[in-house]
Every structure is written in structure tokens, then in C-alpha cells.
């Protein structure tokens with residue numbers, strides 16, 4: 136059903152029809168798959184990169200100017216590319232790795248290349264929020280740098296890391312939708328193929344609901360967990 | 372030889388090309404088992420001095436010896452070992468908010484590879500010493516300032532150090548709590564024979580706890596001796612000034628009945 140020949144109300148009603156939602160089950164699965172896999176990759180590498188930046192910064196536990204500046208520069212370059220450009224850019228890269236330039240896995244690379252640098256910066260700023268005094272105390276106790284990172288900095292900044300990860304996952308979700316345009320399947324694919332190319336606006340609306348719900352759920356879970364932790368620690 | 376021996380200690384901070392000489396040749400001797408006070412105005416270099424003793428800050432020149440160990444000559448791993456023998460207490464407590472009281476106190480043991488099956492016993496024993504046995508499951512966020520500092524002290528003591536660096540341990544506390552914490556430090560000093568270097572800008576804290584003290588002003592020790600000697604017989608500008616401030620403070624305290 137299209138807005139070109141039907142009223143908005145009719146399209147809204149049609150967007151809830153069981154037929155449309157039955158067809159959406161597979162795309163939802165693809166979107167969730169891309170989101171979960173990409174988010175895990177972003178989590179692992181974002182945290183590692185964020186720790187690297189914090190530790191090697193001039194005020195860090197182990198200042199290393201050249202690696203710090205280099206990593207910062209690469210991150211800034213990657214972050215300055217719009218998500219769509221990143222996907223286009225990663226198509227040949229995906230061909231090198233997977234032997235084909237489209238498909239879900241190919242887009243995961245683009246999502247990782249785009250969202251890891253973003254989350255790394257969020258991690259960096261979360262980690263820097265820890266009071267200098269706590270690190271000083273940990274040092275005075277005779278902790279090694281690895282112990283300070285694992286036992287002090289990460290646990291102390293956990294609520295901030297979780298909030299930041301929420302932002303990263305939401306950005307991953309929006310990018311999976313975009314990736315649909317480039318053969319990655321999922322909700323974005325439906326939105327473009329039916330909603331844009333064939334003016335089937337009821338399907339487009341259904342895609343919108345799903346994206347909104349996914350983002351709301353993600354934000355809700357993130358807030359819930361980080362608030363729980365803060366409340367348990369008597370910091371809220 | 373004294374337990375803590377500091378000779379001709381120099382430290383200059385370099386902030387954006389501007390050199391700030393914070394310690395200008397400090398000489399200090401602290402005997403084993405005493406509570407030694409260091410007093411000085413804000414910015415005098417007290418914290419810097421304390422931080423040079425466990426090498427949180429690397430001095431530019433001079434020597435620091437604790438129990439005969441040349442702190443500045445230690446390798447990185449030796450330094451970690453040595454720091455575990457020097458406890459430090461802070462004005463802002465610097466507790467780990469992610470850990471319960473129990474796990475805050477256990478932290479130094481975890482870090483130093485203390486036998487796992489003996490951690491519990493040692494933590495309970497230390498918590499008892501500082502009077503926190505009923506708060507072990509609480510998080511620092513839910514404690515009062517005095518309780519927080521007790522955790523800080525327990526954490527500093529749990530590895531059974533021989534030296535305790537107390538950097539303004541009571542400066543964030545109200546007078547009543549200050550007395551309790553000072554009493555605790557005195558008790559620890561007596562019971563365990565721990566040498567305490569008590570850094571403060573509060574005269575009453577030093578008068579209450581220390582036998583000997585030094586006055587630090589702009590990176591130099593301008594006076595050193597027994598507490599009574601310095602306050603009754605001031606020979607320096609700062610000593611004189613402090614004595615006056617102290618006398619005034621005493622009067623206020625007596626009339627209000629809130630002082631030490």
C-alpha cells in the first residue's frame with residue numbers, strides 16, 4: 136500500500152497487517168544477527184583501543200608518544216568518513232577477505248571499521264573520568280599497570296563504559312539499516328527495496344517501528360544496567 | 372641511622388616549559404616507631420615530599436632511604452615490592468567505589484599475591500583493628516567520611532607495612548571524627564610499632580599526635596624539632612605565625628568546647 140493512492144491512516148493500519156510482519160521475520164533476524172555480531176566486535180576492539188589510548192596518552196600509565204599519536208590519527212581519519220562512504224570503501228576490502236563484495240558479513244566489516252573508532256573514543260573519555268587519586272592509591276599499594284587497568288580503572292568506570300556501549304550499539308543498528316542498501320539484507324534492505332523503490336509505504340512504516348523499538352530497547356537496557364550498578368555502589 | 376632518611380631532596384615540576392621548584396633541598400630524619408609531623412601552608416610541597424618517599428614522584432636529586440633501602444635506586448619491580456611495605460592514606464580517601472569495604476581492604480593482598488586462603492582472615496583482622504567489622508559488605512559510597520578514612524587506613528595497613536604516609540588524612544573530616552582517626556593512628560603506632568609520617572596543615576592534629584615535627588615552607592624545612600619546642604619557642608617566621616594561629620585556635624576551641 137502506498138501513500139500515493141491511500142490515506143496516511145490506511146497505510147498505518149496496513150503497516151500492522153500480519154502478512155507484512157510475517158515477511159519481516161527473516162529480515163529482523165538478519166538485522167539482529169548483524170547488530171549482535173558487529174556490537175561484540177565493536178565492544179572487544181573498542182575497549183582494547185580505548186585502553187591503549189588511555190594508557191599511552193601523555194598523562195597515562197605508560198606514555199608512548201608515537202603510538203598514541205598514530206592511533207589517534209587513524210581513529211580521526213576513520214571517524215571523519217560518513218557511514219555510507221565507509222560501506223562503499225569496505226566493499227573491495229570485503230572482497231579480499233570473503234571473496235564477495237556484498238552480503239551480511241561484508242557489511243559487518245564496514246560497521247566495525249566505522250563504529251570501533253567511535254566507541255574507542257567513548258571508552259577513552261570514560262576511562263579518563265576516573266579520579267587521579269584512585270590510580271595514585273593503586274600505585275602506592277604496589278599495583279602493576281595491568282592490575283591497575285583490570286582491577287581499578289575498568290571496574291570503576293564500568294557504568295560509563297556501559298552507557299557508551301549503548302550509544303555504540305544504537306549507531307551499529309542505524310548502520311545495519313544503511314547497509315541494507317548495499318546487499319546486506321535486513322530491515323534496511325526491506326525499507327529500500329519496498330519502501331523506496333516500490334512505494335510500499337506500509338512496509339516502510341513497519342521497518343521504522345522495528346528500528347525505533349530496537350533503539351528504545353537498547354537504550355533502556357543500557358540505562359537499566361548502568362543505573363543498577365550505580366545504585367548498588369550507593370553512587371546514585 | 373634513622374628509619375627514614377631524606378637528604379638534599381630536590382623536585383622541580385615542568386609545566387608547559389615553566390619550571391616550578393617545589394622541593395629545594397629537603398633533609399629529614401624520622402626514627403623508627405615515631406609519629407613525625409610535617410606542617411606547612413598549602414602549596415608548600417608537603418604532598419610532593421610524601422610522594423617522593425614512595426616514588427610516586429621521581430625526585431630530581433638527593434636521596435630517600437627507608438629502613439636502609441635506597442628508594443631511588445630500586446628497579447621497577449623492586450619498587451612495587453617496596454611500595455607494598457609503605458602504606459599511604461589520602462585526604463580524599465581514594466577508595467575504590469566498585470569494591471565493597473571487604474574488597475577494598477583485600478585489594479593490596481590480591482595485588483601482592485598473598486596466599487588466597489589467608490586473605491579472609493587478614494582482612495577480618497584488619498577490619499577489626501580499625502573498627503569496621505560490621506561494614507564489610509557496604510560500598511564506600513554509603514559510608515561517612517570517618518568510616519571511609521577507616522577503610523583507607525585498613526587498606527594501607529593490611530599488608531603490615533612498617534611506614535605509613537598520611538597525607539592530610541583528617542583534613543576532610545569534622546573535629547570529632549578527626550580525633551577518632553588520630554586516636555586510631557596513635558593506637559596503630561603503639562600496637563604495631565608502625566612509623567607514621569603525618570602530613571597536615573592542621574596544628575591541632577600534630578599537637579595531638581606527634582612528638583617531633585618539621586615546618587615546611589616553600590620547599591624548604593625551616594624548622595625542625597619537638598612539637599613543644601617549636602610552639603613554645605618559635606625561632607622562625609612560620610613557626611611564629613603558626614604559634615599565633617594555634618594560640619587563637621585554642622582559645623576558640625576552649626570557648627566552644629569543640630577543639631582537641
Ligand SMILES: Nc1ncnc2c1ncn2[C@@H]1O[C@H](COP(=O)(O)OP(=O)(O)OP(=O)(O)O)[C@@H](O)[C@H]1O
Pocket residue numbers: 384385386391393411412413414415416417418419420572
Ligand atoms: N604534578 C604536578 N605538576 C605541576 N605542578 C605540581 C604538581 N603537583 C604539585 N604541583 C605544584 O607544586 C606545589 C606544591 O604542591 P603540593 O601538592 O606538594 O603542596 P602541598 O603542600 O601538599 O599543598 P596542600 O596543602 O594544598 O595539599 C604547588 O604549587 C603545586 O601547584
Ligand SMILES: [Mg+2]
Pocket residue numbers: 417418419538539
Ligand atoms: Mg597536599
